[in-house]
Amino acid sequence: MGKRLLIVEQDSDIRLVLRIWLEARGYEIQELAGGWEVRETLQRSKFHGVILNCHLPDISAFTLVKLIREDGLSLPILLMSSAYPPYYEPMAETFGAQAFLPKPFSWDKVQGWLSKWVVDAAE
16 A cells, blocks of 8 residues: 545646646545545544645635644645745744645655655554
8 A cells, every 4th residue: 555645625637636646656645625624534544644735715724734733643744835925834834734835836846745754654
């Protein structure tokens, strides 16, 4: 079984591109289009990491990261956004995400995050 990632992104085209790229590298992917289901999904299944869009239709990604951490989950979280105010990157770290990548993102940066943060076994 490959490493499992949860992609939370409202744009179906971006989810598809991420899925294809990640599955080609051996990752097992589950997708969600909104944030309200994330906490339940993470409690129900084990994941090695989360790729999370900052601008979800139903909840702030920063609030969601904070809630995930309050649930006691320490899995790595990568935040992405096409809007890139200068405060997003430090805010992502303050709330408990490991990294922030602006869109359009570079595949090298996604791979760098995966190599640094996504471990072999879901904890």
